[in-house]
Amino acid sequence: MSARRGKPGNTIDGPTTVAVLRLYIAGDAPNSVQAVVNIEAICRDCLNGAYDLEIIDVLEYPERAMAAGILVTPTLTKVYPLPAAQVVGNLSDRPRVLLAIGTRSEEQ
C-alpha cells in the first residue's frame, strides 16, 4: 500500500501552504492501523484539506523507508514545509503531532 490522500491546497485566494506528510507503517499491524486512523482524523479536523498525505507500507516498500532514514514504524514525517519533522509511534498524542506538523490550525 502506498496511498495518497488529501486534496490540492490551492484555492481561489491563492496557494495555501500544503503540508506534505509521509506515514511509514507495517501493513495492518495494530499500531500502524491506529496511526493511519489518527493521522487521517488529524488531517480532516485540523488541516482544512491543505495536506498531501502518503501512506507507505514498509513491508512492501522497505527501500523507501531506508531512503528516508526511518528506524521504526509507525513514523510520520513532515517533508514540507521545512524544517522537516518526525513523530514516532501510533500518533495518539494529537498536540504532539500538530506541533511536529507545525500547523497553527489548532488555534482556529
Add this chain to the structure above:
Amino acid sequence: MSEGSLRVVDSVQGKQHDKTIKGLLRQLVNGSPEQQAIEAGEIDAIIDYSGRNVILFPAARDALRLPAAGESTHEPVANNLLAALTQQEYQRLAPYLESVTLASGTVLHEPGEPIRFVYFPVDCLISLLPMVTGGRTVEVGLVGFDGMVGTSLALGVNVSSLRARVQIGGRAFRVSQARFTSALQDSQTLQHELNLYIYTELAASRQTALCRTLHRIEERVASRLLMTSARVRSDQFFVTQESLACVLGVRRESITQAAGALQRRRLITYSRGNLRILNRQGLEAASCHCYGRLDNLSHRA
C-alpha cells in the same frame, strides 16, 4: 515488490528473532523518540539497515499472521518457509494451502515421478532417498518444519530424482505444483528463502556423506536423534530401528548396539520404537555434532 536483493519482511525465527530485535534496540539512542515509543508499546517494526530487513515486533507479527485455509484462527504458521512470506504473499497462497496429516511410511513421490504437490512439514519428518538398484538405500536429505519437499521446482525441474518418504508422521501443508510455481514467480521472499534452503540442503547432503565416512555409528545415531528431536519439536518420538538403519545406511544390528550403548549411559530410553531423550547435553556430547552444525546453517548468519 522491492527491488534488487532487498529482503522484505522478517524471516528470523524464535530466539534468533529476539536477538536481532535486541541488537537493533541497542543501536537506538538512549531517550530518543524511537526508544520512548518502543517503551510505550507504540511500535510495530524496526528496520534493520545492515540486514536490509524489516523486523516485526512479536505483537505485530502475530497480528499479521493470517490463518491458513481450514486452520483455527490462532494457529501460527508452523513452517519456516511459509512463515517467511510477507503478509501479502502468504495471503495469496493461503487459499491453496491444504492441511494434511501424513502417516509414517507414506511415499509422497518416487524418483522419476512428476511432482504433483509441494509439502511444507509442520511436525512430521520426511526422508529423501535416492534409489539404488538392488542395494540398500541411504538418506540424503531430511525435511522438517525448516523446509519443504519439492525444492527441485525452484530449479525448474518438475520431476523428482528422489523418493520422499514420511519418516515420522505428522502434519504438513501442501499446495499443488502449479500453484506453487506461480507463487514462486510472484514472490521474491519465497525465492530468496528457497535459495537459502536449497543451499542448506546441499550443504547438508555433503555433510551427510562426510559423516557416513568419518564418524562412528553411535555418534551418528546420537546426532540423528538430536536432529529428529529438533525437527519434530519434542523429546519423545517414534522411530523404528529399521528406519534408523535405513536412513543411516547401516545394518539393523548396528543400530541395536548403538542405541543400547546410549541407553546404558542413561542418555535415552528406547523401547519398541518409542524414543525419549533423557539427557540432551549428554547426547550432544556423545554425538558427532554433524547435524548440530547443519541446523545452525538454517538460521542465517
